[in-house]
Amino acid sequence: MKVFAHDTPEVENGSMEFDRETLQPTYRFRVGIPGSSYAYEIANRLGLNSAVLHRARELVGGHKSKLENLLADLDERLQKYQNLTGELSVKESQLAAMKKLYEAKVDELKQNEKKLKKEALEKAEQVLRDANTTMERLIRQIKEQQASREAIREAKQTLQQEQAKIKADKKVVSQKNREEKSKKKPLSSVKLGEEVFWEPYGASGVVLSEPDASARVLIQTGEVKIKAPLNELFSVKKSQKAKSKPGRVKINAKIEPIKTTEIDIRGMRVEEGIEIVDKFLDEAILSGMEQVYIIHGKGTGRLRQGIFRFLDRHPHVKSHHYPEWSLGDTGMTVVELKR
Structure with a gap:
């Protein structure tokens, strides 16, 4: 019957999965796979006389027994393959989770890098402010105290040092600003629910629609819902969130x-x-x-x-x-x- 089903296009083999360890059926039907009856194994487990089983094997013939053993071995290999496939699926899920975690860590590192750059720029600007304050104080002291030539010389030297420091710090800040400006690009696409910054109006909002035929996006800022050109929208940064005031949008003549x-x-x-x-x-x-x-x-x-x-x-x-x-x-x- 198994050979007939295999050689006949209109007929398909089928079998019930069997657990060889427990000699119990799993009640899972498999299409296209011929099965073994496990008659000898079940009979032996039920306590049938071994001599009877031996005689039965002789009557069936060696070819039949070999075929049954081959099918049983094939079935066992198939079950192992299915188990390995299941384990592989679990490993793939774990790998996907690890990849997601890795991407989150990379994003976190990028955010920290931006934060450090911002803090460095703010610190440089503070140094400039402090230096200007120092210069103003020295000039005021010279005028008020009618200082001696030595005091004036020392003050002048201090001023020159501060000016040199300011010049160097200005150069650093200017370079940082140019780098930040070159990195700043408008969004080329948006996602529903994404928070964006509408630069001409200094307002942040939430995307409510995909870009239309005119490349305009519906956003909500505070209580106002309005369409904004996609090329005027930018990713929201922490500094922009702090500066922008939600719910207050200046509407110009457009x-x-x-x-x-x-x-x-x-x-x-x-x-x-x-x-x-x-x-x-x-x-x-x-x-x-x-x-x-x-x-x-x-x-x-x-x-x-x-x-x-x-x-x-x-x-x-x-x-x-x-x-x-x-x-x-x-x-x-x-x-x-x-x-």
């Missing part, structure tokens, strides 16, 4: 509050219309509006469908629908904004 509640995009291409509507919604949100109107016309319906798909994905759109027939029917869309 985005101004609006007074009108509607926008007309009739005749525009879908991409152009979406860009105009996106900016209009930002301005409406900043103006505190709760409902606005988009006039897209009827036409072929492509512009309307494109705007609908855009509104479905917009994080600040609560709902959108057509107005009453008398107000524009399907040529206009009413947009409800989240508060």
Whole structure:
């Protein structure tokens, strides 16, 4: 039967896994693997006379016995392989955990390096301040005490030493600043929930959306949600966190509050219309509006469908629908904004 199943495409071998140590079935079915009945082993365990077992082996024949032994050996090897595979899987999990720990340690070392550089720069700046204070004090003493030539000479020498020290320290600080500035690059991509620093406005915020077609990212800073250009966003550093004040963002002329509640995009291409509507919604949100109107016309319906798909994905759109027939029917869309 086993040979028939192996040689016949329409038939597949199968067997139940068996524990040779306990001579108990594991109740796991294996497809494609012929099994052994373990009849002699089980009979021997149950106490059947050894002479009967010996005679049974003789009647079955040596070829049959060899095949049974071969299958049993194959089964044992397969179980060992499966055990090794399980152990390998555990080792891989441990290796992945160790790799993650290593990466965390490397990141920690990098953060410590940045901290030490920052402290060194601050210390150098303090030295400069102290040196300036010393010079001012010496000059004041000379004027107040009407010092002798010797005192003036000594003071002048001290001043020259301080000036040389300041010059050297300035050079170090300037070099450090140039190095830090060259390393500072805007983000090329962001992740949802990532904290970023919006440099033109000195504000930190949390990313709420992926960059859109215009490479603008929706961020929340304090109570305000606003879209910012990706090339103006930077990774948040500890110093920036301390300097920035959450919830206070200066809005310049790029985005101004609006007074009108509607926008007309009739005749525009879908991409152009979406860009105009996106900016209009930002301005409406900043103006505190709760409902606005988009006039897209009827036409072929492509512009309307494109705007609908855009509104479905917009994080600040609560709902959108057509107005009453008398107000524009399907040529206009009413947009409800989240508060």
